Amino acid sequence: MDIKDLIALGDKLLYIDEPKFRQIVELLEQMGDHPDIQQTIAVIRPRMVELRVHRRPTMKRLFCDPFEDLFETFGKNDPLPLSVIERALMNSLWPVVEAQIGRPKLKAYHGALQDGPQRDNLAEAFWVEAASVVAALASNTEAGRFDDALDLRLNPDRVRAIADIAMIMSIAAEIRDLKAVLSPKPVSKLHKDHLDGIRDLGRRVARARPDALKIFILLAASRLSNPSALLGGLHDMDFGQKPTERAKLFMELTDTVVGQIEDRSRSLKATPDAQADRLAVADLAVDLIASLDATRNAMELSRNKAFDQRLKEVRGSIHEMVRSQILDNADGGIVGALTAMNGGVNDRAQILQAENQARALRKCASIADSLGLRGELKTVTQKATTSLTEQARKSLGGGATAGGSRTGYTAIRMIELLSGPAEANKLMDDILNGGRR
Amino acid sequence: MRSLTNFAPSTFEDRGAAVAFTTPVLAQTRVRKDSRDQLEVLIPNLSEGRGIYVVPWKSLPLAFPMTVHDRMLHDLIAKSEGCSPDDIRKAVLEAARCGLAGPHAVEAAEAALGDDEEQRLLINYQLIVEALKSAGLESTDILRAGLASAQGQKLTRDLMSKAAHKLGMEPTELFSRIAELAGYLESIGLSSSPKPARLRRLMRDLNGFRDSMTEWATGNVSEAAPIGGFCAEVAEHTVNHARNVMTQLDQSVASFETLLRQWDTKRLLVRKAATRLSWLLDGWEFLIVLWSDAVTRSRHEQDMAVHDIFRVIPLLPKDEARADQVLAAEKLLQSNRRSVRAYVDWRSGQLDVDLVMRIETIKGRAA
Numbered sequence: 001m002d003i004k005d006l007i008a009l010g011d012k013l014l015y016i017d018e019p020k021f022r023q024i025v026e027l028l029e030q031m032g033d034h035p036d037i038q039q040t041i042a043v044i045r046p047r048m049v050e051l052r053v054h055r056r057p058t059m060k061r062l063f064c065d066p067f068e069d070l071f072e073t074f075g076k077n078d079p080l081p082l083s084v085i086e087r088a089l090m091n092s093l094w095p096v097v098e099a100q101i102g103r104p105k106l107k108a109y110h111g112a113l114q115d116g117p118q119r120d121n122l123a124e125a126f127w128v129e130a131a132s133v134v135a136a137l138a139s140n141t142e143a144g145r146f147d148d149a150l151d152l153r154l155n156p157d158r159v160r161a162i163a164d165i166a167m168i169m170s171i172a173a174e175i176r177d178l179k180a181v182l183s184p185k186p187v188s189k190l191h192k193d194h195l196d197g198i199r200d201l202g203r204r205v206a207r208a209r210p211d212a213l214k215i216f217i218l219l220a221a222s223r224l225s226n227p228s229a230l231l232g233g234l235h236d237m238d239f240g241q242k243p244t245e246r247a248k249l250f251m252e253l254t255d256t257v258v259g260q261i262e263d264r265s266r267s268l269k270a271t272p273d274a275q276a277d278r279l280a281v282a283d284l285a286v287d288l289i290a291s292l293d294a295t296r297n298a299m300e301l302s303r304n305k306a307f308d309q310r311l312k313e314v315r316g317s318i319h320e321m322v323r324s325q326i327l328d329n330a331d332g333g334i335v336g337a338l339t340a341m342n343g344g345v346n347d348r349a350q351i352l353q354a355e356n357q358a359r360a361l362r363k364c365a366s367i368a369d370s371l372g373l374r375g376e377l378k379t380v381t382q383k384a385t386t387s388l389t390e391q392a393r394k395s396l397g398g399g400a401t402a403g404g405s406r407t408g409y410t411a412i413r414m415i416e417l418l419s420g421p422a423e424a425n426k427l428m429d430d431i432l433n434g435g436r437r
Numbered sequence: 438m439r440s441l442t443n444f445a446p447s448t449f450e451d452r453g454a455a456v457a458f459t460t461p462v463l464a465q466t467r468v469r470k471d472s473r474d475q476l477e478v479l480i481p482n483l484s485e486g487r488g489i490y491v492v493p494w495k496s497l498p499l500a501f502p503m504t505v506h507d508r509m510l511h512d513l514i515a516k517s518e519g520c521s522p523d524d525i526r527k528a529v530l531e532a533a534r535c536g537l538a539g540p541h542a543v544e545a546a547e548a549a550l551g552d553d554e555e556q557r558l559l560i561n562y563q564l565i566v567e568a569l570k571s572a573g574l575e576s577t578d579i580l581r582a583g584l585a586s587a588q589g590q591k592l593t594r595d596l597m598s599k600a601a602h603k604l605g606m607e608p609t610e611l612f613s614r615i616a617e618l619a620g621y622l623e624s625i626g627l628s629s630s631p632k633p634a635r636l637r638r639l640m641r642d643l644n645g646f647r648d649s650m651t652e653w654a655t656g657n658v659s660e661a662a663p664i665g666g667f668c669a670e671v672a673e674h675t676v677n678h679a680r681n682v683m684t685q686l687d688q689s690v691a692s693f694e695t696l697l698r699q700w701d702t703k704r705l706l707v708r709k710a711a712t713r714l715s716w717l718l719d720g721w722e723f724l725i726v727l728w729s730d731a732v733t734r735s736r737h738e739q740d741m742a743v744h745d746i747f748r749v750i751p752l753l754p755k756d757e758a759r760a761d762q763v764l765a766a767e768k769l770l771q772s773n774r775r776s777v778r779a780y781v782d783w784r785s786g787q788l789d790v791d792l793v794m795r796i797e798t799i800k801g802r803a804a
Contacts, residue, residue, distance in 0.1 A: 184659070184736040348540045355539060359790055406543075409535040416505050421788060424505045425498075 013044045021047065029056050038091060057113040059106055060094050062123060063130055066172040067165055069185070069222040081222035082256050083215070085161045092150040093134070093165065100133045124173050131169030138166045167212045168219065174201050178220055186225040195233045206239040213239060214252055221257075228257045228291040231298040251306065254295065258310050261291050265317045281325045282360035288318050289367045319371045326360050327376055331384035333357045334414055338391050341407045351410065358384075358417035381418055388415050389427060396431045447755045449713075453479055454525045455720030455751065456514065457800055458507045459538055461792045465723055465749040468494065468520050476520060481748055504793060506537035521712075522719040523624075533800070541801030549635075556623055556634045563627050564615045565593060571694035572600035604697055614700055621711040628687045639718050639725075640679050646725045647672035649732060653739070661740040664747045667765065671750055672721075678757060679717045686710045720751040726803040 013024060025048060031037050041048075064071075070085040098106065112122035141147065141163075143156045152158065168175060179185075181197030198220050205216045217234065221227035234250060241249070265288055296311055337354035340347055361381055368377045388411045395408030408431075416424035446452040453467030456478075467479045476494035492500050497511060510532040517524050532538070533546035566576045574596055583589045594608075601611040626634025633641070647669050654665035689696055689707055696703045724746050731742030752766060 186735065186737070188737060348544070351540045359794070362790060406536045409537050412505055413537050413539070417790075421502055421504050421508075425503070425508050428505055428508070 009040075013040070014047050026056075042087070059098070059109065059113070059126075062109075062112055062126060063094060063097060064090060065123075066127065066175040067168045067219070069179075069219055070164070082218045082227050082260055083160075083164060083222075084157075085165065086158070089150075089152065089158055089161055090165075092152050093137075093162070096137065096149050097130050097133050101129055105129075120176075123176075127169050127172035131166060131172070134162065134166040134169055138163045164215055167209070167215050171205050171209055171212045171216060174205050174216065175219060177201055178216070179223070182220060182223040185223045187223055188225045190224065190229055190233055195237065198230075198233075199237050199239070202237065202239045206241055210241070210245075213241075214249060217249075217253055218256065226287070226291060226294070228261070228294045231257055232294055235298055254299070254307055257291070257295055258307050258314070261288060261295070261314050262310065264288060265314050265321065277356065278326050278330070278360035279356040279363070281321065282363040285318055285322050285326070286363055286367055288314070289370060292318070293370075315371070319373065322364055322367070322371060322373060323376065326357075326364055327373065327380050330357050330361055331380050331387070334384050334418075335387040335391070338388065338407060338411055338414065341410060354414065355417055358414050361418055362420075385415055385418060385423075388412075388418075392427060393431055449716035449719075449754055449757075452716075452751070452754050454520055454522045454716075455723070455749070456510065456525055457529045457723060457803070458503070458510065459793055459796045459800060460501060460503045460507050461789060461796060462501060463497075463503065463507065464796050465720060467720075467749075468514065468525065470520060476515065502788060504537075504788065506532060506535075506542075509535060509537055522715045538797050538800060542797060545801045545803075552635070553623070555632075556626060557619065559630060559632065560619045560622050560626060560634070561615070563630065564619055564622075565597065567627075567690070567693040568604075568611065568615060568697070569596055569600050571697065572603040574600055574603075604694070606697075611697070614697060614704075617704065618696075618707065621708050622686075622690070625683070625686065625711060625714060627690060636714055636718055637683070639722055640676065640683065642725045643672055643676050643679070643718065643721050646721070646728055647676060650728065650743075653732070659736065659740050661743040665743045668743065668746050668750055671752060674753055675717055675721070675751070678753065679714060682710050682714045682717065686714070717753075717757075720749065722803045723799060724750065726799045730799060730802075 013021060028037050028041060067085055070081045070083055071087055072084050109122050109126040111118045112126055141154055141159045143154055143159045146153045178198070178201050181201070182194060187194060202213060202216060206213050217230065221230045224230060231254060234253065239246070264284070292311060292314060299307055334354045334357050337350045340350060361377065364373070364377055368374045392408045392411040395411065396405055412424050412428050415427060450469060453469030455465045456468050458464050458466065463480065466481070468476055469479065471477045478492050478494055478497055480490040480492060494515060498508060503511065510528060513528040513532055514520065514525065517528055530546045530549055533542040536543050569576045579589050579592050579596065597611060598608045601608040604611065624635045626637055650665050650669035650672065654662045654669060657665070686707065689703060727742055727746060731739045
């Protein structure tokens with residue numbers, strides 16, 4: 001197949017069958033680093049991530065290996081790294097590194113791409129050399145300026161990212177070991193062996209490059225499903241620094257974590273969409289409260305009140321989000337779907353939406369107390385349950401086989417999603433068997 | 438409670454038929470009849486412990502909190518007379534149609550019933566064609582007139598009477614034999630069928646499952662990899678057995694004239710093979726969809742899915758398999774201990790809403 005034909009396919013590649021997709025990825029890889037190919041790969045990358053397509057090892061991939069966990073994520077459920085590096089920046093940076101090291105010298109490192117005893121040593125030597133190139137580049141960057149070598153305008157984020165990459169490359173060997181400790185990604189719960197591994201490697205970093213310790217911790221956090229969970233473990237972790245340095249590092253990390261929680265809570269506030277998926281909002285709220293609680297517990301352990309006000313504000317915005325996007329008119333939405341069904345309209349999308357509303361309300365029960373919304377949630381749930389019970393009695397009162405029984409069963413299902421199976425089963429027994437089991 | 442090895446069923450009836458419950462701890466558990474002909478349910482690896490809990494069917498709602506859908510399914514199975522895979526499927530589709538497992542399950546159940554109906558018509562027509570062919574008669578006129586039209590039906594009756602005469606039997610006898618055969622082959626279909634029937638499709642999907650699981654387990658360093666390898670092996674054995682039975686069935690139907698002439702002996706063979714096939718493939722549908730859903734998810738979720746599949750994998754009974762799969766599963770379980778999976782919220786005992794939702798989604802695709 002010609003390169004032009006392949007590129008012309010564009011996002012159609014997202015929908016072709018899996019074996020063909022894998023073949024095409026292989027073809028694209030063999031075609032080299034042409035900008036059009038890079039663009040096509042960028043389009044199909046989410047599917048490559050989903051299918052875990054095994055990529056051919058290249059020097060560019062080896063270069064990215066230490067900091068790949070900080071790349072921007074695709075799926076909305078993937079944990080966002082605490083410090084993000086753009087892929088576009090890396091794509092501009094690699095040709096510069098490649099040119100500075102020189103192709104003949106790079107060839108000598110090719111052994112790092114193959115299995116064997118030589119691999120680790122060659123990879124480490126390559127990272128050291130790449131680190132010095134990126135560090136030299138980082139020392140000449142200035143925000144706001146257009147960088148000719150990178151062919152990019154440098155904003156403060158990009159300047160920070162280049163400095164981060166230089167720092168990460170200088171501790172690449174420790175990062176490789178860290179990835180082995182925190183595997184497979186994302187780690188959902190931190191166990192003692194994880195914490196011991198982070199501590200031992202952190203000590204190595206603190207001895208060799210104390211200034212790289214923060215980015216090392218951020219990289220560790222980016223391998224967790226809830227990055228803020230690391231804060232709780234960090235409080236007791238001794239990297240061998242002075243107490244003042246340790247406190248400073250902890251404060252910096254907390255600042256980053258709280259900043260991210262603030263961003264996430266703001267992102268939903270910025271798009272007040274009336275049709276927002278209430279279940280997704282509930283999931284996010286539960287997730288944010290977990291991060292918030294983890295951060296607050298870590299703060300309490302360290303008796304630190306510096307972030308109290310910011311955490312209070314975040315809690316306030318989650319409260320508002322849950323109230324306006326989940327609780328508001330939830331009972332109307334759920335009962336409305338049933339009424340439409342009773343009128344002969346069997347709108348699957350509407351029923352599914354109502355089910356999600358009911359699930360969202362139930363999910364909020366676990367965070368309602370901590371948000372001070374227990375009363376409001378109870379009122380909404382009771383209102384919906386009363387209407388649904390009436391509906392179920394009306395539809396199923398004449399027996400399970402009478403017309404409209406689907407509406408009656410759907411009403412019982414909604415009660416189950418809202419209040420749990422015990423209450424729904426009780427109601428069903430009551431209607432169909434007169435309370436007998 | 439019985440250990441996995443002590444339990445080791447000898448026959449399919451001992452193993453029981455899988456029930457598509459939506460309560461996570463009960464999903465795909467098996468139901469069978471005890472020595473007093475009472476239903477009982479087999480719940481494996483409760484809290485990841487060894488062995489199988491045997492609970493009388495009547496006591497199940499008292500022992501486990503169940504979803505409303507499951508309570509209805511429980512009642513329907515208790516009211517129905519048998520507990521073969523076909524009986525259980527009928528009850529599962531009836532429960533799903535009520536809407537208690539969500540609109541996707543309703544649609545899937547209705548599509549499955551529609552497909553059954555379509556297959557019933559198709560197999561009847563194909564068997565009539567086979568009968569005519571074996572008597573040396575042409576069937577194209579029936580198609581031209583339309584099978585459902587009055588003219589087409591009259592033509593069919595006439596031709597079948599001729600065929601019965603040529604085969605040396607009464608027309609009513611020929612009709613009743615074809616109807617009986619259609620009943621046996623309804624879920625299997627003929628090899629020449631333009632649209633493969635349910636069990637043929639399932640066998641093809643099981644082949645795909647085995648390949649996908651083998652590929653996943655090969656070179657995988659995860660703790661779940663040996664378990665995945667074992668699941669692929671069980672799928673392989675099942676596919677091989679199913680293929681043999683299917684070949685046997687296809688051969689019997691291919692020599693249709695002999696089948697009709699030696700009806701008394703051959704019908705028993707066909708019935709036995711058809712029943713065996715439905716038992717062999719019972720319980721795989723849900724696991725295949727569970728895995729195809731897991732392959733697009735994170736590695737951790739894939740590991741969890743492999744453990745979930747292993748928990749309820751349909752091991753071949755002792756009488757069927759040459760190798761003792763139960764013993765192999767027990768060994769694997771001993772060397773692969775892992776943390777307990779919470780099916781309910783440990784603080785409140787409430788069902789895990791997300792897990793129930795996931796099972797319902799898979800159920801919507803596997804009906």
